[in-house]
Amino acid sequence: MLRVFVEICRYPLGMTGGQIQDEDISASSQWSESTAARFDGDGAWCPDIMSELDGVKEYLQVDLRTLHFITLVGTQGRHADGMGNEFAQRYMIKYSRDGSNWVGWHDRKGRQVIEGNRNAYDVVLKDLEPPIIARFVRFMPVTDHSMIVCMRVELYGCEWLDGLVSYSIPDGHQMIYRGLDVYFNDSVYDGASAERLTKGLGQLTDGTWGLDDFLHSPIYSMSPGYDYVGWSNKSFPKGYVEMIFEFDHVRNFTSMKVHCNNMFSRGVRMFRQATCYFRSGPDWEADPVTLRPTVDRVSQIARFVTVPLGDRTASLIKCRFHFSDLWMLFSEVAFQSGKNGVRCGCVGETFSEASRDDPTHKVDDSNTRILIGCLVAIIAILLTIIVIILWRQVWQKMLEKASRRMLDDELTAHLAIQTQAFSLNHSSLSSEGGSTSNSTYERIFPLCADYQEPSRLIRKALAVGASDSAPHYAEADIISLQESSDSSTYSITAVNMNLFAGTDSSMKEFPRHKLTFKEKLGEGQFGEVHLCEAEGMQDFLDEVLSIEGNNESPLLVAVKTLREDANKNARNDFLKEIRIMSRLRDPNIVRLLAVCVDTDPLCMITEYMENGDLNQFLSNKITLFFFSVYSTLSYSKLIEMAVQIASGMKYLSSLNFVHRDLATRNCLVGKNYTIKIADFGMSRNLYRGDYYRIQGRAILPIRWMSWESILLGKFTMASDVWAFGVTLWEILTLCKEQPYSHLSDEQVIENTGEFFRDQGKQVYLPKPPCCPERVYTDLMLSCWRRNAKQRPSFQEMHTQLMESLV
Numbered sequence: 001m002l003r004v005f006v007e008i009c010r011y012p013l014g015m016t017g018g019q020i021q022d023e024d025i026s027a028s029s030q031w032s033e034s035t036a037a038r039f040d041g042d043g044a045w046c047p048d049i050m051s052e053l054d055g056v057k058e059y060l061q062v063d064l065r066t067l068h069f070i071t072l073v074g075t076q077g078r079h080a081d082g083m084g085n086e087f088a089q090r091y092m093i094k095y096s097r098d099g100s101n102w103v104g105w106h107d108r109k110g111r112q113v114i115e116g117n118r119n120a121y122d123v124v125l126k127d128l129e130p131p132i133i134a135r136f137v138r139f140m141p142v143t144d145h146s147m148i149v150c151m152r153v154e155l156y157g158c159e160w161l162d163g164l165v166s167y168s169i170p171d172g173h174q175m176i177y178r179g180l181d182v183y184f185n186d187s188v189y190d191g192a193s194a195e196r197l198t199k200g201l202g203q204l205t206d207g208t209w210g211l212d213d214f215l216h217s218p219i220y221s222m223s224p225g226y227d228y229v230g231w232s233n234k235s236f237p238k239g240y241v242e243m244i245f246e247f248d249h250v251r252n253f254t255s256m257k258v259h260c261n262n263m264f265s266r267g268v269r270m271f272r273q274a275t276c277y278f279r280s281g282p283d284w285e286a287d288p289v290t291l292r293p294t295v296d297r298v299s300q301i302a303r304f305v306t307v308p309l310g311d312r313t314a315s316l317i318k319c320r321f322h323f324s325d326l327w328m329l330f331s332e333v334a335f336q337s338g339k340n341g342v343r344c345g346c347v348g349e350t351f352s353e354a355s356r357d358d359p360t361h362k363v364d365d366s367n368t369r370i371l372i373g374c375l376v377a378i379i380a381i382l383l384t385i386i387v388i389i390l391w392r393q394v395w396q397k398m399l400e401k402a403s404r405r406m407l408d409d410e411l412t413a414h415l416a417i418q419t420q421a422f423s424l425n426h427s428s429l430s431s432e433g434g435s436t437s438n439s440t441y442e443r444i445f446p447l448c449a450d451y452q453e454p455s456r457l458i459r460k461a462l463a464v465g466a467s468d469s470a471p472h473y474a475e476a477d478i479i480s481l482q483e484s485s486d487s488s489t490y491s492i493t494a495v496n497m498n499l500f501a502g503t504d505s506s507m508k509e510f511p512r513h514k515l516t517f518k519e520k521l522g523e524g525q526f527g528e529v530h531l532c533e534a535e536g537m538q539d540f541l542d543e544v545l546s547i548e549g550n551n552e553s554p555l556l557v558a559v560k561t562l563r564e565d566a567n568k569n570a571r572n573d574f575l576k577e578i579r580i581m582s583r584l585r586d587p588n589i590v591r592l593l594a595v596c597v598d599t600d601p602l603c604m605i606t607e608y609m610e611n612g613d614l615n616q617f618l619s620n621k622i623t624l625f626f627f628s629v630y631s632t633l634s635y636s637k638l639i640e641m642a643v644q645i646a647s648g649m650k651y652l653s654s655l656n657f658v659h660r661d662l663a664t665r666n667c668l669v670g671k672n673y674t675i676k677i678a679d680f681g682m683s684r685n686l687y688r689g690d691y692y693r694i695q696g697r698a699i700l701p702i703r704w705m706s707w708e709s710i711l712l713g714k715f716t717m718a719s720d721v722w723a724f725g726v727t728l729w730e731i732l733t734l735c736k737e738q739p740y741s742h743l744s745d746e747q748v749i750e751n752t753g754e755f756f757r758d759q760g761k762q763v764y765l766p767k768p769p770c771c772p773e774r775v776y777t778d779l780m781l782s783c784w785r786r787n788a789k790q791r792p793s794f795q796e797m798h799t800q801l802m803e804s805l806v
């Protein structure tokens with residue numbers, strides 16, 4: 001939780017993606033015209049090292065146009081298809097918020113030089129600890145003038161929406177606690193320091209919140225008290241600390257959140273009063289806003305205290321925080337103003353979570369209110385349970401009727417899962433196939449722009465694949481080289497860029513008037529999906545394309561239509577999905593049969609999958625009976641479904657195609673339990689809860705995403721393998737619940753951080769009750785290995801799953 005913001009705010013900011021335009025990149029000099037700071041040319045910037053001898057420090061400068069929170073930088077040398085061998089072994093970074101005051105970045109230990117590249121092709125990523133809040137960034141190679149250096153760079157982070165450009169505070173003090181020196185100074189402050197710290201930002205905006213015990217730090221190996229800026233009461237005769245916050249422009253402020261320590265056993269307490277003054281013109285306004293929170297005398301937990309700012313307008317805020325004990329320690333201050341006030345959403349949400357501990361929120365919870373609340377809740381729960389039981393019983397009867405018609409005799413083992421304990425009863429309804437030996441089960445049974453598909457990153461990757469324009473600055477190399485250094489395939493490599501570029505001549509236009517609407521099948525991000533009869537479709541499809549074994553006429557098809565009011569982006573995405581799907585041909589991938597794109601609305605005609613999506617299909621197979629969950633599907637049937645998904649994915653991996661959103665909701669079920677992978681474009685409204693929205697940025701299926709996809713925006717075959725593990729888990733739990741349903745989105749991301757740190761604190765999805773131990777450990781857990789190279793391939797998993805069926 002403590003570093004969620006830093007951990008999730010790691011999006012490529014556009015050097016490799018092309019959002020940063022040539023005019024926003026500049027340099028002090030260039031070695032030759034072809035190595036100037038721009039996208040084309042040799043794809044890397046190489047300074048004129050001779051000019052540096054004149055005392056000029058060479059730099060490559062990026063203008064991000066707005067303030068950004070930058071957490072990571074990536075560099076690469078000049079490879080130029082083997083022709084180049086120049087790279088920067090070491091470099092420094094300078095940054096500026098206004099373009100005139102420049103600050104040299106240094107790490108938390110004061111080191112300025114960053115170790116860069118060791119060869120011309122590997123991309124080297126470096127965490128910026130502390131992160132930077134800046135608009136302009138300069139990369140300055142450190143050279144000994146013995147070789148030419150060249151650099152390609154990327155910045156990672158997210159937009160800084162707080163609008164805070166500086167704060168001014170009295171610097172923190174030193175505490176001596178039981179003989180131990182504890183420094184509460186703002187050690188990463190980047191402004192001027194005299195009597196007060198002025199014109200800078202520092203620890204109060206570094207995205208890291210201090211622990212309950214201020215002697216420890218969430219940042220490895222830092223000195224006691226590191227995360228807090230703290231002041232001793234006795235140095236302030238007026239009894240308060242005054243802070244001034246300066247913003248980029250006049251804003252409407254809703255609240256301020258201050259992360260305070262409350263370790264009162266050591267003389268530290270949150271403030272007892274905050275009084276804030278506002279200024280948007282030359283003078284401070286007379287009427288301040290004051291908050292007197294209830295000082296918590298029970299819990300020593302560090303917490304965010306929210307100070308409502310009453311929608312006051314200002315570009316400067318001055319707050320006085322009054323002591324309630326010997327010391328006052330703050331680790332973070334954040335502002336919410338109008339619509340823009342939340343930093344990338346994630347912090348806002350986490351803040352609101354943290355503010356549950358906020359004493360200001362514990363206003364007048366009398367015991368009676370709590371009691372009444374509890375009683376009402378209990379009654380509501382009981383009523384809900386009764387309704388569910390009654391409904392399920394009716395449903396079960398209907399299901400039994402339907403299943404008698406539908407199911408083969410062999411598919412009739414009953415999985416009985418106790419609500420909590422997940423213990424399994426096995427019974428057979430059929431005489432032959434159903435009498436599966438208990439031994440199968442004895443192996444032990446048991447666990448977030450406008451609309452964007454899973455993430456902006458994904459759209460970006462797709463955009464790269466389908467783009468007709470010239471490659472952007474260093475983009476091709478960074479993509480393919482990451483691939484080689486990881487021995488896994490990056491989302492769209494040069495090979496499949498060709499594969500998916502251009503239009504597909506084999507995708508024919510179907511006469512729209514020959515489609516007869518039958519019923520609505522569902523609603524997707526693009527628009528509605530309808531079941532239609534397509535007259536003469538079989539004749540329309542040539543031999544190669546015709547649907548084997550299906551001579552129905554007219555043919556039933558699914559028609560996905562782009563909604564009338566779709567914007568340009570959605571239209572492009574729709575066409576992109578058509579382009580991708582038209583090239584895919586596999587028994588376990590949904591087939592695109594034809595299109596209607598000559599006139600609006602755009603339509604894609606795909607084969608019809610009678611049983612809808614796998615998630616709903618499986619959850620409809622569940623029925624509740626006296627708190628037990630039953631399914632009419634046998635374990636082997638479930639594995640057969642997983643085999644088909646593995647097979648479809650095997651085909652995609654043979655094309656180096658990364659799906660990026662594999663989940664049961666994106667697989668469709670046809671006749672006889674045929675499963676086909678679908679959704680090569682967008683997420684589905686129906687499953688909005690499965691996606692995590694980072695405000696103004698992306699919707700991510702975080703519960704299916706590998707740690708490297710979430711933290712580094714890296715989508716590979718190996719991250720699809722990760723998602724396959726989660727999909728397998730969904731199948732074996734009959735989609736009864738969301739993965740990690742006991743964790744909030746923030747906690748899932750926090751868990752991702754644990755996968756990254758790999759200190760054994762990461763939480764895995766538990767073994768589903770009906771899943772044999774071997775399948776769980778050899779298959780599922782191996783999909784979630786930290787090292788992507790150690791995850792199995794789809795080929796291996798396909799074989800393994802087939803073998804487990806025998």
Ligand code: ADP
Nearest residue numbers: 522523524525529558607608609612682683684
């Ligand atoms: P999205 O684009 O949001 O992922 P889709 O537009 O692909 O969603 O699908 C929406 C719904 O329409 C699905 O949940 C599914 O139930 C239904 N559907 C989509 N394609 C087919 C198909 N080929 N056969 C049957 N049902 C389909």
